[in-house]
Amino acid sequence: MTNTSNNPTPVLRDWLKQHGRAWRPVLLWINLLQLLQFGASLTMYWLLADIVHRLIVTDATVTMHDLILLLLALLTHLASQASSQHLSVKLQLSVQQHISHQLQQQFYQRQYAMIRQQDTRYWQNLFIQQIPALGRYVAHYEPQMRFAVVTPLIILLIAWPINWVVSMVLLLCMPVVPLFMILVGKGAASLHRQHFVALTRLGSLFADRLRAWDMLQVFNAFPRQSEHLQRASQLLNQRTLAVVRIAFLSNTVLDFFYPVCGAGRRVCRIQPAG
Helix, strand or coil: CCCCCCCCHHHHHHHHHHHHHHHHHHHHHHHHHHHHHHHHHHHHHHHHHHHHHHHHCCCCCCCHHHHHHHHHHHHHHHHHHHHHHHHHHHHHHHHHHHHHHHHHHHHHHHCHHHHCCCCHHHHHHHHHHHHHHHHHHHHHHHHHHHHHHHHHHHHHHHHHHHCHHHHHHHHHHHHHHHHHHHHHHHHHHHHHHHHHHHHHHHHHHHHHHHHCHHHHHHHCCHHHHHHHHHHHHHHHHHHHHHHHHHHHHHHHHHHHHHHHHHHHHHHHHHCCCC
16 A cells, blocks of 8 residues: 555545455445435425415425425435445445454554654554545545445436526536536645645654653754744745635635526526427
8 A cells, every 4th residue: 555656546436446356245235325315305395385386386286196296306315325325434444444353464564664654644544534435435535436336317308307597507507517626636635735745744853852752852952953943834824824715716616606596597597398
């Protein structure tokens, strides 16, 4: 799992492809449950809108059959959501245990030679943050990537018979939004790697100065080392703010395309349904 290059992403993807075959059935079930939840949500909102329309606009009565269908859609939505979350949590724990077991085997085979390659701060961060993050990536992010590809197509198929103007606006915006998100995401990933390197170096620097406490006291080097730690912390703060700026840019891109879709909805009030 170790990588000496500057960009570990290709090696990580190869490792996930190699060891992810055992997780594919669970990921498939999670995607199926998510699609069932999405279909139940659409059905529930459709029935609710139809009930409200009949009560307010047409002044018609609501039958017990409509309420039963709405209740079934709501129960299906809640059951599929709970089941998919349960499978995601189990898969996340399984991935974390698998990676931790492999890493412990590497420690046992190489003994202390592998541990000496990095400092204590690195291994602590690996077990506390990186391994759980990889588990969340497999259990939550990968199903969402597949789900994000399928759901716009389903929405287009449903919206096209109702109003072709809204469908055309969505069809034009669909390729543009992922393109901007990919560009922003690549910049955020690069800044996040720099932030992680700065955080690791600051932790290692602080731990090293704590180990050399007696020597610093003998040579009266506390003021100079305090200034050094302060400059390193300021650099970390600057890189943290850079990551936050990219995150706000990502939200701005989404907020830009929301009024575009809203304009399409306003146009559909004038344009008759196809």
